[in-house]
Amino acid sequence: MSRTLPSVLVLALDTSSAACVAAVVEHAEGHAGRRECVLAQRSVVAGRRHGELLAPLLSSVLADAGQQVHDVDAVAVGVGPGPFTGLRVGVVTATALGQALGVPVHGVCSLDAIGAALPGRVAVAGDARRREVYWAAYEDGKRVAGPAVDRPQVLLELGVDRVVGAGATLYAEVLSGLADPTGPQYPSPVLVAHLALGTAGAAGAEGLPGTAGPDRLSPAPPIPLYLRRPDAVLPGPAKRVTA
Amino acid sequence: MRDVTGPLVLGIETSCDETGVGLVRAGTVVGQALASSVDEHARFGGVVPEVAARAHVEAMPGTVAAALAAAGASPADVDAVAVTAGPGLAGALLVGLAAAKAYALALDVPLFGVNHLAAHVAVDTLEHGPLPEQCVALLVSGGHTSLLRVDDLARGELARLGSTVDDAAGEAFDKVARVLGLPFPGGPPIDAAAVGGDPAYVHFPRGKGSDATFDFSFSGLKTAVARWVEARERAGEPVPVAHVAASFREAVADVLSAKAVVACQDAGVGTLVIGGGVAANARLRTLAEQRCERAGVTLRVPRPSLCTDNGVMVAALGAMQAAAGVTPSPLDLSADPGLPLGGRAA
Ligand SMILES: [Zn+2]
Numbered sequence: 001m002s003r004t005l006p007s008v009l010v011l012a013l014d015t016s017s018a019a020c021v022a023a024v025v026e027h028a029e030g031h032a033g034r035r036e037c038v039l040a041q042r043s044v045v046a047g048r049r050h051g052e053l054l055a056p057l058l059s060s061v062l063a064d065a066g067q068q069v070h071d072v073d074a075v076a077v078g079v080g081p082g083p084f085t086g087l088r089v090g091v092v093t094a095t096a097l098g099q100a101l102g103v104p105v106h107g108v109c110s111l112d113a114i115g116a117a118l119p120g121r122v123a124v125a126g127d128a129r130r131r132e133v134y135w136a137a138y139e140d141g142k143r144v145a146g147p148a149v150d151r152p153q154v155l156l157e158l159g160v161d162r163v164v165g166a167g168a169t170l171y172a173e174v175l176s177g178l179a180d181p182t183g184p185q186y187p188s189p190v191l192v193a194h195l196a197l198g199t200a201g202a203a204g205a206e207g208l209p210g211t212a213g214p215d216r217l218s219p220a221p222p223i224p225l226y227l228r229r230p231d232a233v234l235p236g237p238a239k240r241v242t243a
Numbered sequence: 244m245r246d247v248t249g250p251l252v253l254g255i256e257t258s259c260d261e262t263g264v265g266l267v268r269a270g271t272v273v274g275q276a277l278a279s280s281v282d283e284h285a286r287f288g289g290v291v292p293e294v295a296a297r298a299h300v301e302a303m304p305g306t307v308a309a310a311l312a313a314a315g316a317s318p319a320d321v322d323a324v325a326v327t328a329g330p331g332l333a334g335a336l337l338v339g340l341a342a343a344k345a346y347a348l349a350l351d352v353p354l355f356g357v358n359h360l361a362a363h364v365a366v367d368t369l370e371h372g373p374l375p376e377q378c379v380a381l382l383v384s385g386g387h388t389s390l391l392r393v394d395d396l397a398r399g400e401l402a403r404l405g406s407t408v409d410d411a412a413g414e415a416f417d418k419v420a421r422v423l424g425l426p427f428p429g430g431p432p433i434d435a436a437a438v439g440g441d442p443a444y445v446h447f448p449r450g451k452g453s454d455a456t457f458d459f460s461f462s463g464l465k466t467a468v469a470r471w472v473e474a475r476e477r478a479g480e481p482v483p484v485a486h487v488a489a490s491f492r493e494a495v496a497d498v499l500s501a502k503a504v505v506a507c508q509d510a511g512v513g514t515l516v517i518g519g520g521v522a523a524n525a526r527l528r529t530l531a532e533q534r535c536e537r538a539g540v541t542l543r544v545p546r547p548s549l550c551t552d553n554g555v556m557v558a559a560l561g562a563m564q565a566a567a568g569v570t571p572s573p574l575d576l577s578a579d580p581g582l583p584l585g586g587r588a589a
Contacts, residue, residue, distance in 0.1 A: 051337045055344040055574040069349055084293065085334050088300050089341045095304050096342040100318045100349035224300060230293035 008073045011097070012193035013058065014186075015050045015090030016082025016110035017126055017166055019043050020057050023189035024065035024072075027197050038190050040064035050086035054093055074103050076196030078110035078187050080225040081134035081147050082126060091224050098222075106196035107222035111136040111147050113187035114165055116195060122183075123160040125152065125167025133167035134227065149227045250322035250565055251314075253307075253346065254558025257339030258331025258359045259386050260284060260295045262302040264310040265555030266321075267562050272369055274314025275555050278302035285427045289417065290385070296334035303342050310554065321350055325561020328356035328572075329579035331386070336578035344574050353571035355561040358399060359552075360389060363518035365396055365563055366556035367545045377512045378543075379404070381503040383527070384519035384552070385413030385428060388499075390457045390506050393516075396560065397567035404506050405457025412495055412521045415461035419491050422469045423484050433488045434525055440489025442526070445471055447494040457506050464494055489526075496527040504534045516543045518556075523547040 007028040014021050023041035027034070042061045046053045062069055077094035080087045091107070098105035115124040115138035125133040128149050136146030137158045145158060152171035155163050155178065162168075163175050164183025172179035249269035256263035260281055266274040280298035284290045311317065326343030329336055340356070347354035364380045380391045380401075388407035394400040410418070413430060420429025425436060447467050450460030468491050475482050499521075507515050515535055521527060522544055535542040549555060 051340055052575045052577050054341065055348055059348060059574060069351065084296070085337060088296060088334070088338055092300050092303055092338050092341045093345040095300075096307070096345035097349050099304050099307060100346050102318070224297075226297070230291060230297065 008197070009067060009071055010074045010076055010193040010197065011058065011062070011072045012076040012189045012196065013054070013090055013094060014078030014110055014113060014189055014192050015046070015054060015086045016078045016080045017186045018045055018047060019186040020046045020050050020054045020090075021186055021189040022054075022057050022061045023193055024061055024067055025190060025193040027193070036194065039067065041189055043186065043189070046086065048086065050089040054089055058093075069097075070101060072097070072101055072103060074196070075101075075105045076193045077105065077107055077222050078113050078192050079107035079222060080110050081128070081149060081227045082110055083129060084224070084226060087224050087226075091222055095222050105222045108192050108195045109136070109143070109147055109225065110187045110192075111165075112143060112195055113189070113191040114184050115143060116141045116191055117188065118164065118183070120162075121160045123155050123158050123163045123178075125155060125163050125165045125171070127166045127170055133171065135167065147225060147227065250562065251316060251320050252323045252325055252558045252562040252565065253310075253321045254554040254556070254561055255307075255324070255326045255339045255343045255346075256359070256362070256552055256554045256557045257299045257335050258327045258329070259335060259552055260290045260298070261552040262299050262306050262339075263552055263554035263557070264306045265553060265558040266310055266314045266316060267369065267555060267558035270369060270372075270562070272555050274310045274312070274316065275553065276306045276309035276313060277553055278306045281428065288421060288427055289414075290332070292332045292334050295332060296338055299335055299338040303338065306554075307342075307346075318346070318350060321346070321352060323353045323355060323561060323565050323571075324350070325355040325357050325557045325564070327359045327362065327557050328576060329359065330581050331359055333578055333580040336580065340576065340578050344576070348574065353565070354574065354576065355564045355569070356572040356576045357557055357560045357564070358401075359557075360387065360391065361393075361396055361399065361401055362556040362560040363550075364391070364393055364401075364516050365560035366518065366549045366553075367516050367543050368563070369555065369559050370545045370549060371543050374516070375514050377510070378514035378516055379503065379507045379510060379512050380516045380518065381499060382519045383412040383499060383517070383521035385417065386411055387519060388412045388459050388461075390503060392506075392510050392512070397563040397569060404510075405459065405502070407459040407461060408451070409460050409462040410465065412459070412461060412499065413519070415465050415495060416521070418465045419468050419488075422465075422472050423482070423487060428520075430521060430524060433492060436484050437489035437492050437526070438485070440483075440485030440487070442489045442493035444483065444486035445490040447471075447490055449494055449498040452498045452501070457502055459498060459502070461495070464491070492524065492526050495521075496524065496530045499527060500531040500534050503531065504538050504540060507535075507540045508538060513539070514541045514543060518545065518550050520551045522550040
C-alpha cells in the first residue's frame with residue numbers, strides 16, 4: 001500500500017473478556033484520505049491470567065510488527081465493561097505505557113470493538129459472571145443501546161436479529177434462536193485502534209458498515225467501565241461479645 | 244552535596260490501600276508520592292479489596308507523576324522498576340504489577356518483583372545505612388504481624404520466626420477503636436486517647452505471651468476489651484476510655500517487644516528492626532527501646548512515614564537487588580498474595 005505521511009503508530013489492547021488481545025496499527029492520513037495498515041495482531045485466551053499474559057503479549061506483537069515500543073505514537077485500550085480484575089490490568093497497562101512514552105491514551109467501549117463491525121441489528125453480550133451479561137445493541141455498527149449489565153433474558157426484548165459474544169455462547173439456551181455462536185467472541189484489537197482514532201465509518205476503512213455516528217463511538221478517557229458498585233457491606237453497630 | 248550517582252529505581256507499592264511510588268538513587272530518597280483510599284474504607288470499618296483496587300487504578304498515573312516531579316526526573320531517567328509482588332490483596336497487587344510491567348516495557352529497563360515484608364526491612368537502610376550481616380525484624384501493621392530473621396535481604400534470605408495466628412496487630416487496634424467509639428484506622432486515635440491513661444488500669448491478656456513460640460494472638464485481647472467495656476456499660480458506669488486505651492496498647496506493645504527481644508537473643512543477633520504502621524505507635528517504640536537497651540540489642544526504627552506502606556521501601560529493596568546482581572523478574576511475573584519468605588518473587 002502506498003503510504004502518505006504523517007502516520008501514527010497505534011498500540012491497541014483489550015483485556016475485558018477472557019482473552020488478552022493486542023494489535024499494532026499504522027494509521028496514515030494524506031491526500032488519498034485515511035488509511036490503516038494492521039502491522040500485527042495477537043491474542044491469547046487468558047482466563048484469569050491477564051496480569052501474567054498481557055505484558056509479554058505486547059512485547060511479542062511489537063516484535064511481530066517490527067516496531068520498537070518507543071516508536072508508538074498512541075495507545076488505545078478497551079475500557080470494558082468486563083470482569084474487573086482483568087479489565088484493570090489492561091487499563092492500567094495502557095495508562096502507564098502512555099505516561100512512560102509521553103503519548104496519548106484513548107479508551108474505547110470494549111463491546112464496540114465487536115459491535116461496530118457487524119451489519120444489521122445485533123446485540124453483543126459478554127460474560128459478566130453471576131448469571132448476567134454485559135451487553136450493548138447495534139444497528140449497522142452504531143451503538144443504539146447499552147452498555148449495561150443485566151440478566152441474559154433482557155436481550156430478548158431488544159428487537160435484535162442475533163446476539164454475539166461470549167455471553168451469547170454461554171446463554172444460548174436462554175436466548176432461544178438469537179444466539180449466534182459463529183460471531184466474534186472477543187473484542188478486536190484492530191477495532192479498538194480504529195475506534196480510538198475516531199475513524200469508524202470513515203472513507204477508506206475496510207470491513208466496516210460505515211454508518212457509525214461519532215457521538216456514540218468516540219473515544220472515552222481510559223477509565224474502567226465497571227457498571228457495578230463494589231460489593232461492600234456497611235457494618236452495623238459493634239457486635240456484643242457478651243450475652 | 245550528597246553523592247547521588249547510581250541507578251534511579253522507581254518503586255511501586257499497591258498491596259493494600261496505599262498507592263505508593265518512590266524513587267531511590269544511591270541509598271537516598273529522591274522523590275516519593277502516596278495516595279491512600281483509607282477514607283473510602285473508613286465507613287466499612289476495614290479495607291474493602293474491590294474499593295482498594297479501583298482506587299489504585301485511579302491514583303496510579305498521578306502518583307507516579309507526582310513522585311517524578313518531586314525528584315525533578317522524567318520517565319526516561321528511570322533505570323529500573325521495582326514492584327511489590329506480594330503478600331497482599333490479590334486485586335490490588337495486580338494493578339501495581341501491571342503498571343510496573345508497563346513502565347519497564349516502555350522504558351526498556353529491568354523489572355524487580357519484591358516481597359513486601361522484605362521491603363519494610365530494606366527501607367530502614369535509607370535512614371540508618373546498611374544493615375549488619377544478620378538482624379531480626381518485627382513487622383506490625385493492619386495487614387501483618389511477623390517476626391523474621393533476616394540473613395540476606397537482597398537475595399531474599401529471610402526466615403519467618405513467627406506470626407499472628409489470628410488478627411494482625413493493626414487489626415486489633417481497629418477493632419478496639421470501634422468498641423471505644425473511635426475512628427478507623429484505630430492506631431492513631433487509640434494512641435491519642437491513651438495519653439494520660441493508666442496502662443496498668445486493666446490487665447488485659449497477652450495472647451501467646453508466655454508460650455515458647457514467636458507467634459502472636461490478638462483476637463482474645465480484642466474480645467477481653469469488648470467484654471470489659473460491655474460490663475461497665477451494663478452496670479451503667481462510664482467507660483474510662485483513656486485507661487482502657489492505655490491498658491490495651493500496653494498489652495500489645497508488651498507482647499510484641501518482649502517476643503522480639505527474645506527472638507534476637509535466641510538467634511544471637513544484635514539488631515532489631517521494627518517496621519509497619521504499628522511501629523509508629525509511641526508505646527511500642529518506648530517499650531522496645533527500654534528492652535533492647537537492657538538486652539544489648541541495637542534498635543532501628545525508620546521514621547513513621549517510612550514505616551507505613553510506601554513506594555520508597557519497594558524502590559529501596561529493588562535497588563539492593565540490582566546492586567547485588569539479582570536476576571530481574573520476567574514480564575509474566577505473577578502476583579502472589581501469600582508470597583512466602585525465603586524466596587524472591589519469580
Ligand atoms: Zn506493609
